[in-house]
Amino acid sequence: METDKPLMVVAIDFGTTYSSWACSMTHEYAENPTKMYVRQWIGGEHLSPKAPTTVLIRPDGTTLEAFGYAAEDRYAELVEEGQHKLWYYFKRFKMKIFDNLELSRYTMIEDITGKTLPAMTVFSRAIESMRNDFLSQFKSKLEGRIEDRDICWVLTVPAIWSESAKQFMRQAAIMAGINNEYLRIALEPEAAALLCNYLPLKMFTISGSQSTFQTFQKGSKYMVLDAGGGTVDITVHEVVGGGKLKELHKATGGAWGGIAVDEAFRQFIIKLVGNPVFQKFTIENTDDMLDMFRAFEVKKREMQLMKESTVTLRIPVSLIRIFEKDTGEVLKETMSQTEFSDKIKLLNDKLKVDGTIIRGFFSKSVQSITQYVKSLLKSKQLEGAKSIIMVGGFSECQMLQESIVSSFPEISIIVPQDASLAVLKGAVIYGHNQDAIVQRVCRYTYGIAGAKPFIQGVHKEEHREETDVGLLCDNMFIKFVEVGESIKLHERRGEHYFKLNMENQDTYSFPIYISSETSPTYVTDEGCRILGCGTIVNLDKAVPLKDRKVEVSIIFGGTEMEVEAKEVHTGRKSNVVVDFLL
Template sequence: MNETVCDEVMAKPEKNIASLFQSPQKSFVAVAAIDFGTTYSGCAFSTVQDFKTDKLRIVTIPLDDKNVFSYKTPTVLLLNPEGQFHSFGAAAEDHYVTLAESDEANSWYYFDRFKMQLYSAKDINRNMMLKEMGGKKMEAMLVFALCIEYIKDKVLDRLRLAINGLQDDDVRWVLTVPAIWSDQARQFMIKAAAKAGISKENLKLALEPEGAAMFCKYLAVDKVEHGDRSALKAFEEKAQFMVVDLGGGTIDITVSEVLPTGQLKEIYNATGGPWGGNYINGQIIKTLKEVIGWEIIRTFKLEEFYEYLELLRNVEQRKRGAKHDSELSLAISKDLSKKIKIPNSHKQSVRLSGRSIHLSALLMQKIFSSSVNTMTKHVEGLLQKKETRGVSSILLVGGYAASDFVQRAFREKFEQKYKIIFPLTPDMIVLKGAVILGHLGEAIVDRMTKYHYGLGLCAAAVSGRIISVEEDTTKTFFSLIKKGQTIKVGDVVTNYEVAIKAHSQWASIEVYTTDEDVPRTNIDEEHFTKVGNINVTLPQFKHESILILTITYCETEFKVIATDKTTGRCFVGICKFLGK
């Protein structure tokens, strides 16, 4: 269970509670976005002046010169034996391969595909550790921060060529995150960005599918202006559409409606799962181990680590271009090819030819089917919900959306009833959309909550919206925000009066979440997660205080104000979901 604390800020005498939530507006010269992906990462920017004249004039910055697939580079970090930054992306891959040839790799730190740990980890905190390729551990916050800092510096170098005298504080940064990530994971990224030199005042988190939707919306408008009227239909006023963001790690799905203002509102809470393109890599490697032999592969990895890394890179590259009706050919080392004796169980689906191993089209269909069938079944279930009956279009984005297997499956399953949209360069859509979101500010006005949020209190009595609290051992869950509730970004979500009886000058009100459809009354560790404390100072010599809790939602986090009804003393905080 996450042990977290809501920071207490000095008392504010203002009577207008809503004003305490407002942040001063900053002016920026440019907006830059970092799409920090599980497999690949990228960056882009546009100046404020360019955005005024052309919303789609977005500069994409290549992070290396080796990736022929896109401007993105592999999300790989290499640190030297002292734990200091050495390289990122394809440069990190190449140098580590060189180290592996000379047996120096064991003392270095090589991290790849580590973003998924923020989805799978049960307890995300500031001190969580990551394991690198060789099994050595490093502080996760530092690993993420070093990657973000490298990309940030690349963007700033390019921006300074375009804008004379540009200061770091002149740039608004947008960092993409999956919509299905937990509150803890989102705040982890905020902290990592701060460690990388991006202040919270200059940072905006963008949910990946929402960024994709916004870019496609403006792309459609641009096409209409050039005579293509059909392009706008999916994004007209009141149109409802689904965005399926198919990344390397997760499949991220949101369903939105276009408002008269052009803004979007979420009409069903974000969903998805770990069915991304990396699953296919894992299944291909598993098949190779079954064919070649687990022990042979283990020895190959230990003794020929350079060749093993080349095999992994080959799997990623070949998988991306795999066709539904074609076999997949993988280059293997000469020594490994000599050790292979294909078992009878795989002779119909695998063949060896010189220094290549070939997986049949039928086998590749089987490998892809588990991931593809799971996601299409999930989408089918979402489209049967009463909230999504108005959906007319399905937009597929992300690197995995370029897969022939994915596109074929979605067309066969949904094309008769829905318009299926596959944008060109689907792996760049989220990144460019994030830039647009950074310029627009409140582009997404309504979201739907994924959990029930409430207070964990030892309650003596409840009268209306006043809860009387006493010291006890059993905690009762009092719901503040319901699962599936529509919440407006920036607005007050709810308020409660809590009567607290305490024997000290300090009181702590615990905040919990549960994803049960109907939350149970008593709090336990199995069904509830503690996500924060609201810590307040009570008046001296007073046995009971009535606190007015006011809660608002500001895009990626909840802000809480606790006001003592008697003294007017206010405590402003943000529920910090990360443990100390």
């Protein structure tokens, strides 16, 4: 299979709160890039294009029982039967690897009851479930006509994720049965931007005077605000033309997604009934707890910034009963003694809440996003940017949309229809057109450790080393690229030379360093850390040691870093294994 021209692309959008898959054939893409099949999941009485990122694993700790809505419903059954205690139930676990500097293949994560399993097992089971779900749905259509090598798989990750987190997801996908050779990683805001390039005007909601035609014409600059459940990813693009884009500002963002609103709602309920009651309710009436949060999800998207004076929420009868049985008090009367006494009112199972309380659930996330966008718009790279494209599930929230619109009246705010599906659909397009992002911006300064001639009074004495070629300064940061630098797709940088030091040496390992500083001097400087380790294997041992030298270069500009090595005396390229999961 030519990796840039697959017969079929299958994209998996692995989200913090919701996940799904979509696909299209190459001939369909050629006719209409936005024509694709999106999986529909059954949740209760509703069809949804996404399923909760929820995994239920059997007591053996390895076998997947169910994923998505099926996992939620099956676990509720186990709880009702009192059989759940040995099972593993994971919800919203994607954030466990966000910004985790100690992430490894052996990282453990806790399920909702505190039991642990390897994170790699949990992530791979979720991906495996979606892979198998695709194969089961398309088996009859594909059998005999398409082979494994004809499918390009695309897995989405936030643009702000580290190389180790990307490699973790790749390894999880491989463990799930996806062939590494046919797997591509797509950055979420980039994927969404690719979709928006192809959508007609009628598929957008626009606030402001600028049209989408102006936004996507050659030379135009815009910001992509990808607000998901866990993270908010922000990138800035310029339209190159021909369906291609270049990044103008390094990917940035933070953990300000929609789950922060859910957590604020959860803490509100806990304040009303107390933590012991809430925990007992969660365990004994899991199905009612799920219904309560599913109903809040609908309210969350509909809430508007100024309009609602009162919001009605449903409080499960089972929660009220547990409270009154365990405390001996009447919930309605107890509420009158809380800090919310004049702003809430319980009528049977309906809780009427003053709109200011509900809006408070959103304040931290919305303010963090708005303030961060304001700071970015002051940067030089965003001069001339006239549009903000809002994508991701949290971008469908009226509160967030209205806050962005009111905060930036001079900028067009563009929201595509089904913003929560923009990343998924865009990932399918990315699989067909992997060279669409022609330039990216480095998030860090990258380099390796090396030695340079020691200069008295300039270099630190602690790094002075006497060698057979004279005085050297070791642990110098040999810079390949620097933070904020623009790099073209597949651009090769570095070309640093290593001398081998043993006659029978056929491997060579070296650490790769990153720093948030532009020009660190030593790899031991504050802010420098090891990103990963490169290992060159199968080196030629047939020539004398003095003639053996290896040239190493790093290839930037893609969604994942690549390292190449070449033996200088033969010109033969060597395989380099790069491990970011140390």
